[in-house]
Each structure stands twice: as C-alpha cells, then as structure tokens.
Amino acid sequence: MASDTSALLTTERLHLALLPPDAAWRVLEYHEANRDHFGPVSPERPANFFSVTYWRTRLAQDREDFRHDVSLRLLLLPRERPLGSAPVIGNLSLTNIRRGPLQSADLGYALDHRYEGRGLMTEALRAVCDYAFGVMRLHRLHANHLPENLKSAAVLKRLGFTVEGYARSFLLIDGRWRDHVLTARVAPDDTPEPR
Numbered sequence: 001m002a003s004d005t006s007a008l009l010t011t012e013r014l015h016l017a018l019l020p021p022d023a024a025w026r027v028l029e030y031h032e033a034n035r036d037h038f039g040p041v042s043p044e045r046p047a048n049f050f051s052v053t054y055w056r057t058r059l060a061q062d063r064e065d066f067r068h069d070v071s072l073r074l075l076l077l078p079r080e081r082p083l084g085s086a087p088v089i090g091n092l093s094l095t096n097i098r099r100g101p102l103q104s105a106d107l108g109y110a111l112d113h114r115y116e117g118r119g120l121m122t123e124a125l126r127a128v129c130d131y132a133f134g135v136m137r138l139h140r141l142h143a144n145h146l147p148e149n150l151k152s153a154a155v156l157k158r159l160g161f162t163v164e165g166y167a168r169s170f171l172l173i174d175g176r177w178r179d180h181v182l183t184a185r186v187a188p189d190d191t192p193e194p195r
C-alpha cells in the first residue's frame with residue numbers, strides 16, 4: 001500500500017499515486033477543469049461529484065479498495081513537482097478485479113485536456129499494465145471505448161490491446177445507451193502464477 005507521501009509507480013515524466021483524502025481539492029480542480037472534456041465519454045456521476053466532500057470520501061475509499069484487492073484507482077501527477085503539491089493531470093483505474101479462474105480487471109483512464117498529445121497516457125498505461133500483469137498477477141485487462149473516441153482507440157492500440165467485439169447499447173452516458181468497442185490485452189506468457 002502506498003503511503004501518504006509516496007507514489008505507487010513512477011515513470012519518466014509521471015507519478016502515479018493513491019493520494020490521501022486531504023488532496024481532495026486537487027482532484028476536484030482537475031475534474032472541474034475537464035468537465036466538458038470528460039463529460040461526453042463519462043457515465044453519470046453522483047450528485048455531489050464536484051465537491052471536496054465527495055473526493056475526501058472517495059480518496060479514502062480508493063485506498064481501502066486497493067488494500068482489499070477490489071480496485072486500483074491512481075492519479076497522475078507531473079514528476080517534476082513534489083507529490084504533496086503537484087496538480088492532478090490524469091486518472092487511471094483498474095476496477096472489477098476478478099480473481100479465481102478469471103484474474104481480470106477493467107481499465108479506465110482520462111487525461112487533462114491541457115496535457116494531451118504528449119504520450120503521457122501511453123507512458124502511464126505502459127507502467128500500469130506491467131504492474132497489473134507483474135505485481136498484481138492479473139491475466140487479462142479489458143478496456144472499452146465509444147466508436148468515435150479515436151484518441152482512446154489509438155492509445156489502446158499502442159499498448160497492444162486488440163479489439164474483441166462491439167457491444168450495442170453498452171453504457172449509459174448522458175441519458176443515452178451508447179455502443180462501445182470492446183478491447184483486451186492478455187498477459188505475456190511469462191506472467192507469474194495467479195495469486
């Protein structure tokens with residue numbers, strides 16, 4: 001489990017961290033700055049999503065969920081800034097972690113619009129996939145995107161995800177059931193035995 005002051009993963013340009021509840025305002029700032037950017041691809045959010053109260057509770061819950069192997073929700077921060085004050089510039093999650101004979105999880109991600117086009121999400125996802133297949137010993141990661149979300153499709157392709165299907169009426173976004181492209185990546189052959 002990451003401590004309050006350390007990142008779970010560090011890449012060339014990023015810290016990937018589970019931030020403590022007192023960082024709630026930084027997460028809120030990130031979501032407020034990206035309301036229009038994330039809105040068209042996001043499922044409905046809770047009524048108090050844009051509040052410090054929501055994020056304080058949510059950050060505490062995220063740490064518990066990781067401790068219990070339920071999910072891993074990381075925030076992306078620029079590495080050149082101290083973790084305690086760096087702005088949040090992205091988020092990334094492994095949810096619905098299933099153990100037993102599946103050993104799978106669903107991958108989600110988003111990047112601040114001001115940081116797009118630099119390869120930062122590709123860099124972050126590469127580290128998280130290695131962590132998921134290595135340390136977490138997962139075998140399969142699923143990622144789904146709207147057919148028109150070409151940036152998301154390109155990131156997944158770069159990371160070695162392949163299209164496995166097309167799900168009609170898959171996810172409720174802004175009051176409409178939307179089709180999604182289903183992709184997945186399977187662990188390399190030398191993955192350790194499942195835990």
Ligand SMILES: CC(C)(COP(=O)(O)OP(=O)(O)OC[C@H]1O[C@@H](n2cnc3c(N)ncnc32)[C@H](O)[C@@H]1OP(=O)(O)O)[C@@H](O)C(=O)NCCC(=O)NCCS
Pocket residue numbers: 037038041109110111112115116117118119120121122123144145146149151152155
């Ligand atoms: C999907 C999303 C994360 C993609 O962000 P992104 O910045 O395009 O992705 P990357 O960080 O991998 O960057 C790739 C781009 O950086 C460029 N790039 C620059 N330096 C690079 C490097 N060192 N390595 C890789 N790519 C680099 C690539 O050429 C590419 O540019 P292009 O889009 O003009 O081809 C972002 O658009 C987003 O958050 N969208 C809203 C939320 C969303 O859609 N989430 C996914 C839901 S399924």
